[in-house]
Amino acid sequence: MVVSENGNSPFTYVIVDNQMKTRTCIFTPGYPGMVPEDLSKSSLCSALDDASLVYFDGRFHETALVVAEEASQRKISILIDAERKREGLDDLLNLATYLVCSEKFPQAWTTAPSIPSALVSILLRLPNIKFVIATLGDKGCVMLERSINEASEMAETNVESLLESLRQKVDRNVTIPTCISSKSSLRVSADGIGAVSGRLLMCTAEVVPPLELIDTTGAGDAFIGAVLYALCAGMPPEKMLPFASQVAAVGCRALGARSGLPRRTDPRLAPFWH
Template sequence: MISVFGSANMDLVAYVDQAPKRGETVTGRMFRTVPGGKGANQAIAAARAGTEVSFLGAVGDDAFGAEIRDTLAVAGVNVERLRQVPGPSGIAHIVVDDDGGNSIIVVPGANGQVTAPSEEERAVIAASASVLLQLELPMEAVIGAARAAREAGVPAVLTPAPAQPLPDELLDAVALIVPNEHEAAAITGAADPGEALSRLLERVPEVVITLGSEGALYGSRSGERLRVPAVQVEAVDTTAAGDTFVGALAVARAEGRPAEEALRFASAAAALSVQREGASTSMPSRAEIDAAL
């Protein structure tokens, strides 16, 4: 079982030919509301990739919260420990252009009320093969979950997004960090992904840097280094590609796959996701991933 301690949002997605510049108004061609948030996305991706998943986080007492909970449950995610708190759920305003690129504004809502893992949530983490963390919850909550994992001997996998300074007390408790190339550069100050990988390994035992259409880099303190190419496809919407990659990667690692095989599994899942619109709606099933491989 994998646990995810993270954010749940309702994605408000506008599709446009070209994203507006500051002060500019453009006409969109479609609008959708899709449950998302990096935590919920990773939970759904992992569940669809073939494992039991428990989601730990919070939604509001609004209609969005009920829809997010239902979406997670339908995807096979255990939501017994998903909190409901007073007020609105988190939302993400997303603009997707015709090249498949996106820009996102996140309003935390209920996610901002999660300041530490509860005793029940700590017990779920302790029973997990790994716990997936992101940075859309307050930092003190993420640190608390990472520490709970370390104390239980459970690997904590961190997606450092949105990019921000990472305190040593967090990284000391993380087993694997999975930034994209822009996040890796922001964290380390190194524009070259290979150099960023080396710098991150000074702080975390294992590192995967995703490079979009260029694939992914992997490194560990044991000295292993890998570069796995991406599956080349025509992207429609890249919104949840990184979360799909991380969820599938966690499943492959839980199954005991070696690093290169796990990365290829995750890359195949991400490639499938970018060929579809939406976040949680774009994530492939285990059968689809296996067929793509």
């Protein structure tokens, strides 16, 4: 941890509306911002020793890029949390292994006409990315995973039609997060954009009863934290997505971003350890 003498940490006031189940965040940035000179080479190397995964949220991009470049040289996987377009984010994305983004980011970054087509565009523009996930709030999430092996006889399927077919397979009577996956041997295409070899996965969000829904603050961060855990634990995407959705939903049942987060021993997570 790097400490700036006489500096201030960033903080946020969060106002939660109990009736409407909404929140308002009032953010105060920290000062001074972290710059590459704040991070010595020895500190950087020590921080990355034995690391298997490095996470960035796009802030302090100049310093983040120094860390990302060192991680890339060490063949350490990099996960980027892309909430919105930020200065310097493209440089980080070029080094990324995994991308998790907000609902609005894919189209904003690619100018594609829809989220599914934007995911295809992202994999085409970022050839090092293994998968991209777009979180959709109470609508769950959608993921496009790149295939390791590409065969010439792969069937080509339009991504819009593919996502619709997955949605039709969802059992609306099931309230827990459920993942539906396409076949792995597909050429997933988007009109006017191109095609990638991969598979599309969609996962529903847990249906949280209104009386149990307290505060959605930090739900996206909880989701990403669970994805990081799942990657380190070697979970396949079919298990990772509902696991992350479950962790996020559990966290929404208490006030604040941390107080409701589940422990590994939480019985609601028991199905994911088998």
